[in-house]
Amino acid sequence: MPSSNETTPASAYFRTDIDLPESSFDLFNRYSSIPRDAVLRHVLDLREKAWKVFKYPCVGACAFAITAINEHPYYNTLLSDVKTGKTLIDVGTGFGQDLRRVILDCGDQNVSEQLCACDLEERFFLLGQECFLDQGKLGVKFVAADLLEQRAAALEPLQGTFDIVHASYFIHLWGWADQIRVLTSLIGLLRKAQGSVIVGAQIGSWKAYEKDVAVTEAGRMYLHDEESIKRLFREVGTVTGTAWRVEAINWQPETRKGFTEMWKQHPTSTYIQFSAVMLASEAA
Ligand SMILES: C[S@@+](CC[C@H](N)C(=O)[O-])C[C@H]1O[C@@H](n2cnc3c(N)ncnc32)[C@H](O)[C@@H]1O
Numbered sequence: 001m002p003s004s005n006e007t008t009p010a011s012a013y014f015r016t017d018i019d020l021p022e023s024s025f026d027l028f029n030r031y032s033s034i035p036r037d038a039v040l041r042h043v044l045d046l047r048e049k050a051w052k053v054f055k056y057p058c059v060g061a062c063a064f065a066i067t068a069i070n071e072h073p074y075y076n077t078l079l080s081d082v083k084t085g086k087t088l089i090d091v092g093t094g095f096g097q098d099l100r101r102v103i104l105d106c107g108d109q110n111v112s113e114q115l116c117a118c119d120l121e122e123r124f125f126l127l128g129q130e131c132f133l134d135q136g137k138l139g140v141k142f143v144a145a146d147l148l149e150q151r152a153a154a155l156e157p158l159q160g161t162f163d164i165v166h167a168s169y170f171i172h173l174w175g176w177a178d179q180i181r182v183l184t185s186l187i188g189l190l191r192k193a194q195g196s197v198i199v200g201a202q203i204g205s206w207k208a209y210e211k212d213v214a215v216t217e218a219g220r221m222y223l224h225d226e227e228s229i230k231r232l233f234r235e236v237g238t239v240t241g242t243a244w245r246v247e248a249i250n251w252q253p254e255t256r257k258g259f260t261e262m263w264k265q266h267p268t269s270t271y272i273q274f275s276a277v278m279l280a281s282e283a284a
Contacts, residue, residue: 013060014051018044019257024065027097031104032133046131053123057215058169061258064095064131068168069102073249074199074275078102078164082111086163089189091147092170093117095128099140112139116158120146147185148178155189162189167200175210175220176232183236192242192281204229204250204272224272226250233276241282248274 020040028039043065050059058064069075082088083106090099096117103112117125122144129135145152151159165186171179183198190196203221208228213221224232226248233244250272252263262269 011055013055013057015061017257017261018047018062020062020065021256023067023070023101027067027101027104028065028132031100032131034133043131046127049130050127054121058094063169064097064128066256066258067097067101068201069098069166070105071253071255072199072201072273072275073247074197074273078166078197078199079105081164082106082114083109085114087114087116087161088164088166089116089118089158089162090166090168091118091186092167092173093119093128094124095131096125096140096142097128097132098166098168100132100134103140110139113141115139116141116143116162118143118145118147118155120144147182148174150181150185151188152185155185159188160191163191163196165190165198165200167198167202169202171200172202172204172221172223173216174218174222176222178218178220179222179232180236180239183232184240187236187240187242190278192278192283194278194280194284196278197275199275201271201273204270206250206268206270223269224248224250224274225270226272229272229274243279243281244276245279246274246276248272 020043025036025039028034028042029036034042043062047059047062079102082102090096093099099115099117102115117140125142143154145154171182174182186198203223205223205225208223208225210220210222212219229248230246233246237243250270252270254260
């Protein structure tokens, strides 16, 4: 989340005006069988528990209860690909809400064994299972690994096995140089074949720039516009011997209160949704 204020206290991220979109009520109701009028209480209780451990903006804002994947212009293609057997890894998955959305939207077809969730922080996996009430029921593979590391040991058996990488509010956690490292590691996870895809959404900017921030571990964030994200994939393409067709939409959606408030507080920030489809790979 954008913040240029080095001294913002963690308590500022604990929002009191939580306003979940309809898609969250639908997910908790149909996936987790929680009555609609009990959803908000359930989410706030989970936040209380998570906040004791993680004073992160995404926890304070209950972002773990809001899915991004289904709002992506690439979602219908992604969903039909998963339904035809393609594999997907959600990187920086957090509580894993986006994977639950995919599972729900695949209906009676059980796709969970085609899905994988990766995060640095293993404790998010258990919190996610408590949040979505699917402890012991889920076929998804959960892998704790540092995606900044090239070929992290825990991911070694999964190198080159995925058709789709999904990354929500993830790649923006770093400055340009580290984004190249993270993308190189994500490309390592993909099958080296035409049509493999990296799809995601994150905070962007009307005009791309890099800034110092206190809110992330790395202390730098590069916020993209449409041109810079294409340039990022050209550069990582050179590093990895791959070529990409990149599409991006950079805008200020007003689809929920959280967004509207964000644009008021950060008028130059945007929401950028992108898809990068592999056209060629020297390793193919
Ligand atoms: C802003 S949260 C986004 C969570 C989720 N994708 C969402 O959209 O709500 C970023 C996530 O990336 C994870 N993360 C941060 N650095 C990482 C790294 N080096 N490798 C893997 N995961 C990392 C964090 O633990 C956190 O769960």
